[in-house]
Amino acid sequence: MVKKSRFREIVSSNKNIIKDAEYFKVTYTPIEIIERKETFELYRELSVFTKYRKPNNILLKGFPGSGKTVTINFIIKELNERFKDIDVLYANCDSKSSSSVLKVLTGDSTKNNFSNLMGKFLDLIKKDTIIILDEIDRSNKIESLLYSLSRPNEINKSFNKNISFILVSNHLRWEDTLRDNIRSSLQLKQIIFNPYSEHEIKNILKDRIKNGFHNIKAISNELLELIARIISKEKRGDCRVAIEALFYSAQLSESRNRNEIIQEDVRQALKIAINKSDKSLISKLKDNQLLVLYLVTNLEFKSLDDLHKGYHDTIQKEKMNIEGISRVMIFYILNYLDDLCLIEKTIITEMENGIPRKRTKINPNVDKEVVLDELVIRGLRLSNQ
Numbered sequence: 590m591v592k593k594s595r596f597r598e599i600v601s602s603n604k605n606i607i608k609d610a611e612y613f614k615v616t617y618t619p620i621e622i623i624e625r626k627e628t629f630e631l632y633r634e635l636s637v638f639t640k641y642r643k644p645n646n647i648l649l650k651g652f653p654g655s656g657k658t659v660t661i662n663f664i665i666k667e668l669n670e671r672f673k674d675i676d677v678l679y680a681n682c683d684s685k686s687s688s689s690v691l692k693v694l695t696g697d698s699t700k701n702n703f704s705n706l707m708g709k710f711l712d713l714i715k716k717d718t719i720i721i722l723d724e725i726d727r728s729n730k731i732e733s734l735l736y737s738l739s740r741p742n743e744i745n746k747s748f749n750k751n752i753s754f755i756l757v758s759n760h761l762r763w764e765d766t767l768r769d770n771i772r773s774s775l776q777l778k779q780i781i782f783n784p785y786s787e788h789e790i791k792n793i794l795k796d797r798i799k800n801g802f803h804n805i806k807a808i809s810n811e812l813l814e815l816i817a818r819i820i821s822k823e824k825r826g827d828c829r830v831a832i833e834a835l836f837y838s839a840q841l842s843e844s845r846n847r848n849e850i851i852q853e854d855v856r857q858a859l860k861i862a863i864n865k866s867d868k869s870l871i872s873k874l875k876d877n878q879l880l881v882l883y884l885v886t887n888l889e890f891k892s893l894d895d896l897h898k899g900y901h902d903t904i905q906k907e908k909m910n911i912e913g914i915s916r917v918m919i920f921y922i923l924n925y926l927d928d929l930c931l932i933e934k935t936i937i938t939e940m941e942n943g944i945p946r947k948r949t950k951i952n953p954n955v956d957k958e959v960v961l962d963e964l965v966i967r968g969l970r971l972s973n974q
Contacts, residue, residue, distance in 0.1 A: 605803070605848035606839040612801035613836040615829060618662040623796060624789035625656045627782050634778050635664070635719075638753040639672060642717050646739070646754040646775050650761055651782030653870065653929060654827025657757050660782075661721060664755075668719065676718045683727040683873060687734035690722070707737050707744055717751040726760035726925070727873060732771050739774040760925050784826030790817040793828055794835050808838065808850040815852070819859055823954070825930045827866065834862040867955045870929050871963045876911045879967070880904070881922045883960050885932055886953040893919055893949060909969060923951065931955045 611617055622628050637645040651657055661679075668677045680693045691706040692698065695713060720738065725731070741748045756777070758764075764777060785793070791813050798805050816838075820831040837858035842850045874882065880900060890896040897916045904911050914922075927934040933952040938945050 605843050605846075606807045606850065607801060607836070607843065608803045609801050610836070612797045613832055615658065616662070618659065618666055619796070622656065622660055622663055624785065624792050625660065625782065627780060628656075628660055631660065631664075631780050634780065635755075638717075638719065638751070639668075639675065642751045644739075644751055644753045646756070646777050648756045648758065648764060648777040648779045649782065650758040650763065650779065652761075652784050652825050652827065653759050653866075654824070654829040654831075655782040655784055656828065657759075657782055658723075658829075661723065661755070661757060665721065674716055676714070676716045677721065678718060679721045679723065681723045682731060683724045684729055685731070686729045687731050687737075690728070690731065690734055694720070703733060707734075711741055711745045711748050714748075714750050714752070719753050719755065721755045721757070723757045724759070725756045726758040726763040732768060735767075736771050736774055759928055761928050762921070762924050766921065785821070785828050786826065787814070787817040787821045790820060790826060790828055790831050794831060797832060797835065802839070804848070807842075807848060808835070808855075812838075812850060812852060812855050815855055816859065824863060824866065827930065830862045830866045833865065834858045837861050864956070864959065867931070867959050868963075870931060871955070871959060872966075874963075876967065876969065877914055877918075878922050878925065879960070879963060879969075880909070880911055881919060882926055882931060882955075883957075883964060885923075885926075885951045886955065886957040886960050890951070891948065893923075896923075907969075911969070923949070 607613075631647065631649065634645055634647050637643050649657055649661075665677050665679060668675060678694055680690050682690055685693070688701075688703045688706055691703070691710055695706060695710050697706060697709060701709070722728075722731075735754075737744060738752055738754070741750075741752060754775070754777075761781070764772060764779070767775075794813050794816065795805075798808065802808075813835075816831050816834050820827060820834070824830050834855070835858070838850045838854045841854040841858055842848070845854075871879065871882070877900075880903065881896070884890070884896060884899050884903065888899065890899060893916055897919050900919065901913055903909070904913065923932070923934055926932045931954055933954050935950050935952070936947055937950045938947050
């Protein structure tokens with residue numbers, strides 16, 4: 590009898606637990622969204638356009654893993670199936686400008702300027718259209734696009750179709766960065782997806798297990814509660830991380846030729862899933878955001894002024910090619926890092942000379958080595974590291 594090589598043994602091992610890996614992927618779209626009551630409000634706002642063709646721009650925001658992506662995928666699928674007289678366009682805005690988003694929407698790879706691209710885009714619209722702009726908070730100078738698409742007749746007087754937006758943001762205060770005339774023009778209806786509770790996370794995991802596992806008893810109720818509790822506490826209910834931790838738990842158990850998940854599998858899988866999530870979030874930060882995160886994970890600052898000074902001192906000392914920013918922008922960045930659950934920002938009151946003073950306390954919520962690794966990847970290595 591020919592002995593199997595170690596390679597064959599590993600890559601062709603039986604799937605004792607996982608029946609269908611599709612149910613654990615970010616791209617999986619369920620038949621119905623569960624444990625997300627806020628979707629009803631989103632559907633009602635969306636119906637203003639589908640029923641009456643009245644533009645009704647929506648800002649959908651919430652912490653990472655709060656169900657925004659799966660809900661958007663569900664909406665796109667339903668709209669395409671049920672409304673043949675409505676076009677649904679999608680673009681991810683991460684690091685994109687107004688022109689680059691238009692190039693995605695038009696498929697234009699030329700060097701056309703913004704005005705030409707906008708004119709071409711409006712010419713291509715033959716039906717009433719819903720435009721979904723994902724990760725709008727990570728866009729780069731996108732105000733021109735938002736303003737122009739909210740007032741298409743100012744560009745093309747003969748344009749007679751209706752356009753409505755769904756903007757998706759992880760940043761709970763993103764709209765505060767918009768100019769007043771943009772906010773006024775968009776008239777955004779804000780819908781917030783709150784973090785999932787432990788109970789909700791557990792129910793979602795059970796739903797994925799029902800179709801994704803051979804046997805729903807492959808993991809105990811107690812271990813599901815452990816995943817839900819850790820993710821709720823450490824990652825602010827990020828359900829994507831919980832689902833990945835469940836999947837890795839099953840993988841680890843299968844690799845050890847078991848058909849039942851044990852606590853050791855779960856704890857190891859949680860570390861893998863959390864680390865992967867943190868790396869992904871950090872890799873998408875702008876350089877100035879990354880530097881602020883580095884400073885608050887490695888040093889302690891008593892005030893925003895101290896952090897602002899530390900930021901500029903570091904740029905000057907290390908000769909970094911990073912833009913200088915205002916104290917107010919430091920405040921916005923801290924809020925954003927807090928929204929991403931990379932830090933935990935709290936306001937505390939301390940007595941100073943008998944007078945109560947409020948200050949911002951920052952607790953890092955990420956392994957500082959992951960932050961340093963990203964600095965190195967970008968060529969922003971620090972001399973003291």
